[in-house]
Amino acid sequence: MQKFENFLLDHLPKVPSIHPHYEDAIHNMLKAGGKRFRPALLLGVVGAYNSLLLDGARVAAMAIEMLHTYSLIHDDLPAMDNASLRRGNPTLHVSYDEVTAILVGDALNTYAFELLANAPFSDATRVKLIRELSTNGGLSGMVLGQAIDCYFENKPLSLEDMKLLHVNKTAKLIAASLKMGAIIVGEEKLEEEIYEFGIKLGLLFQIQDDILDVTQDDEEAGKTTNNDENKNSFVTVLGLEAAMKEANDLAEELTQKMQSFDTRLYAELSPLLTNYINRHKG
Numbered sequence: 001m002q003k004f005e006n007f008l009l010d011h012l013p014k015v016p017s018i019h020p021h022y023e024d025a026i027h028n029m030l031k032a033g034g035k036r037f038r039p040a041l042l043l044g045v046v047g048a049y050n051s052l053l054l055d056g057a058r059v060a061a062m063a064i065e066m067l068h069t070y071s072l073i074h075d076d077l078p079a080m081d082n083a084s085l086r087r088g089n090p091t092l093h094v095s096y097d098e099v100t101a102i103l104v105g106d107a108l109n110t111y112a113f114e115l116l117a118n119a120p121f122s123d124a125t126r127v128k129l130i131r132e133l134s135t136n137g138g139l140s141g142m143v144l145g146q147a148i149d150c151y152f153e154n155k156p157l158s159l160e161d162m163k164l165l166h167v168n169k170t171a172k173l174i175a176a177s178l179k180m181g182a183i184i185v186g187e188e189k190l191e192e193e194i195y196e197f198g199i200k201l202g203l204l205f206q207i208q209d210d211i212l213d214v215t216q217d218d219e220e221a222g223k224t225t226n227n228d229e230n231k232n233s234f235v236t237v238l239g240l241e242a243a244m245k246e247a248n249d250l251a252e253e254l255t256q257k258m259q260s261f262d263t264r265l266y267a268e269l270s271p272l273l274t275n276y277i278n279r280h281k282g
Contacts (some may be wrong), residue, residue, distance in 0.1 A: 004036055008062055011115070025096050025104045029069055032087035037205075038064045038177040040272055045181025045194065048268035056120040057184050060129055063115040064177050067137045070108035071146070071173075073101050076224075080150060083224035112137075121184065128183045136176035145169025149231060157232045163203065165232060170209075171202025190265075197257055201273070204250040208280040210234040211243055247280045 008030050017023060039061035046057040076083040076091040077098065084094050092101035116130045135141060145168030157165065175198025182190040210233040213225050229236065234243040254277050258270060 004039065004058070004061075005031060005033065007058055008065065011059070011062060012111075021096055021100065022104070025092055025100050026107065028089070028095070029073060029087075029092060029104065029108075030065075032089045034065075034069075034072075034087050036065065037272075037276065038068055038174060041174065041177040041198070041269070042181040042184075044268045044272060045178055045187075045190075045265065046184050048264040049185040049187055053184055057181070059115055059119040060180055060184060061177075063112040063119075063129075063133060064173070064180070066108045066112040066115065067133060068173060070105040070112070071137075071142055073105035073108070075146065077101060080146070081224070085218050085222070085224045088222040125183060129180055132176050132180050132183065136172040141168055141172040141176075142170075145172075152232055154230045155232075156237060159237065162232045162234070162237055166203060166206040166234075167199060170206040171199045174202035174205060175199045197254070200250060200254055200257075201277075204247060204254060204277065207234045207243055207247045207250065210236075211240065211247060211280045214240060244280065251277045251280075 009027060012026065012030075039058075042061045042064060043054060043057055046053050072086055073092055075081055076086055077093055083091055085091065089095075092104055112133065113130055116126060116133065119126055119129065121129070137143070145165055148165045149169055152165070175195045178198040178201075179191050179195040182188075182194050213233065214235050216225055218225050234246060238246065254273075258266060258273055258277075261269070
């Protein structure tokens with residue numbers, strides 16, 4: 001994990017600046033760590049089929065992490081979740097100011113696509129990767145999910161509508177990470193299958209986060225918890241017991257699906273996924 005963090009920081013451009021803390025704010029958010037779950041998924045798929053492409057794939061993995069990190073910065077803003085802790089550290093608007101947090105998020109968002117545009121792949125592969133990340137992370141994906149989440153605060157949704165919310169807000173970027181790995185190694189037949197698996201994995205990931213939000217404190221979670229009382233979370237809508245059942249059922253379905261992967265993909269992904277698929281049970 002430390003190696004990937006160094007890779008992130010080493011690949012940030014060095015630009016002249018007279019701003020007193022703009023670069024520090026970017027570096028601090030990236031150095032703070034995090035699960036690096038989405039990059040690990042992409043690298044796992046690439047490692048399964050062509051380890052010679054891993055160096056280039058790290059650039060694509062970094063682009064995903066940049067986009068994800070921007071989303072966390074904006075999600076924590078006073079206008080959205082107004083959270084004070086992220087990745088075990090004060091959020092950027094707390095450490096610096098709201099303007100800095102907004103602009104750092106903007107910078108990481110756009111830099112993700114600069115990275116992909118210059119990644120060491122063919123033009124056709126770069127276009128596919130840019131399309132996948134922008135589609136799932138933008139207007140018809142993560143941003144749409146955030147918009148629904150914020151608009152329907154204090155307005156309970158049905159279970160199906162809430163799943164639509166979280167498929168967009170959380171699941172699509174996780175699914176895109178897996179599919180981008182398949183794109184890099186040219187496994188076209190795998191792309192849609194691994195994407196659909198990723199949607200279900202992302203939905204489980206969100207249910208687990210909702211459970212951990214009410215069962216862990218800030219220190220354990222590394223972020224502000226008990227912050228979803230007015231949101232459409234699986235716990236607030238279903239209750240903790242029913243949310244646990246939803247998570248257990250989905251975890252079982254994903255475990256069975258993972259066991260149907262070919263031996264190369266299973267060997268690469270199962271150590272990571274077994275841990276995450278069952279993290280709500282700890």
